[in-house]
Amino acid sequence: MNSLLHVQNLGFHWGKRKVLDEVQFEIQAGEFVAILGENGAGKSTLLKCINKILKPSYGEISLNGKNVQSMDIIEISKHISYVPQSISSQFSMSVFDVVMLGRRPHITWSVGKNDLEKVSKTLKFLGLEDFAFRKFDQLSGGERQRVIIAKAVAQDASLLLFDEPTSDLDLKNQIQIMKKINTLVSRENEVQVSALVAIHDINMAARFADRILLLHEGSILQQGTPSNVLTETNLSKVFGVTCEIEAKTETTPLRIIVKDEMDGEEK
């Protein structure tokens, strides 16, 4: 397999506070990777460094062997698409126009037939056909999230970064969004898509991710398959909770039942 993204010895500081330290991992083409970690572990910061929204304090991020810091923003956006947790704006556009913004890296000014078709197909793929001409700010949280994902898909990027895509959604919408991301990664595309998803729901990560990066205090505690990473010891260390792990079977995914918080000494 080809390495799509290679993060080496990455560190990021907010002033004197160390947010990320010595982070190192790779993502292969066509992989679904989840980042888990407690609040403030550096999940969002890591995604923002990869997308050049933030500049790392040290270390290197390579995309297809090319250093991301040496690439300009427009070039990066042709390869990487970032889906923020949510967006709020004083101005609104139609859903079609918001998704069309995903074509921005590929067009200079006027929109071509291919761009229109790409947006239309993406809206259909995400079940947003009926919303195409509705105002973005009049949609529910789940619908908005789907629109932002549609914008990322229309961007034709090979790496999709999701910052807690299910945090504000109800259960049905959470499942729907994760299934859509999974379909994107697994379907046969012209460009093979990989996804790096920062998420709080460990069961969602266990069910959908090929691999998990477990962040703890700014560093990767462990990375690997869900069964290897999501152990009682790791979860109690990172999240400070006791839990029970039900192993993956042919019909059910790996399941984590959180039992209680640990007191300071136990942790």
Added chain:
Amino acid sequence: MHEISLQQLQKNKTQMMTLFVSIGITMIFALVAMGFGSSKNLDFLTSMKILLGIQESTGLQSDILWNLRFPRILMALVGGAALAMAGAMMQGCLGNPLVSPLTLGVASGAALGAALAIVLDLTLVSIPELAIVANAFLFSLIVVFIIIKLGSMRSVSKESYILIGIAITFIAGAIVSTLQYFATDAQLSQLAHWSFGSLSRPNLTNVLWISVVVITLFPSGLKSAWDLNALSIGGDDFAISTGVNPVKTRKSILVLSAFLTSVVIAFTGLIGFVGLAAPHMSRLVIGNDYRKLIPCSAVFGAFLTLFADTLGRTLFAPIVIPVGVMLSIIGGPFFMYLLLNNRGA
């Protein structure tokens, strides 16, 4: 082609049609406005006949039409368009619907320059007719320079621009008040007259130069339409993910908007409301896509300013109510009606 693509194409076509109809109405109104005036030598019908080539004009009539009315009308169109375009772009790049071309303190800088020229006779040029204009322009450019410097700082945020603009407004306002305190009655009157905003000050040469500057800068604004779309809809992180550099874009848009504003208000005095109202009226009609919003705001701004000025010089003729005052009087309630009506819908 997919059904949704066809619907989008149809929508684009309708919006372009709206834009062209608006341009047509504005042009027709500009022609009609050439017929209005207080001169007894040139009534409305005679003006129209001369303009349409049905009747020959006398020397005086020609002078009134082409040296008095035409520069004023062209200034209304160009000035209104420039201020509205600047307002629309600034609202987008700062993600704030309350922003207008005057928010960054450009107008306060211009007012300070004008006050220094009027009260202290502190000017760069010795030609009396140009002294106030040159000072107003120079001081508004100083504000633009502050904006450029501010934009070069890495940590500057959208809010910082607005707050610095407010600070500049207060500082310049305080100095102008101090100058007013020591000014003579004649100087006070001149300063007050400048601050009302009038389209009669620039002569034809001035207006043609302003037109050249505004028309030259128009494509730069239009070129940044996609960037403004990304910034106004999703903020900085969203914009970066679509390939837009928010810091660089914001800086260039603000400098462009401030320069457009400076060029106009240095000659006309304070005309502020059109830069806030015209973009919002355009948003209600054509939406928030800056590829259409920028030209639409320019057309609405041109129409609004021309309409206000025409009303101002005909309503109580021969008394002329300054365009800045008229714009607020007629534009304000209309603007409120549009916003409330849209919210209800």
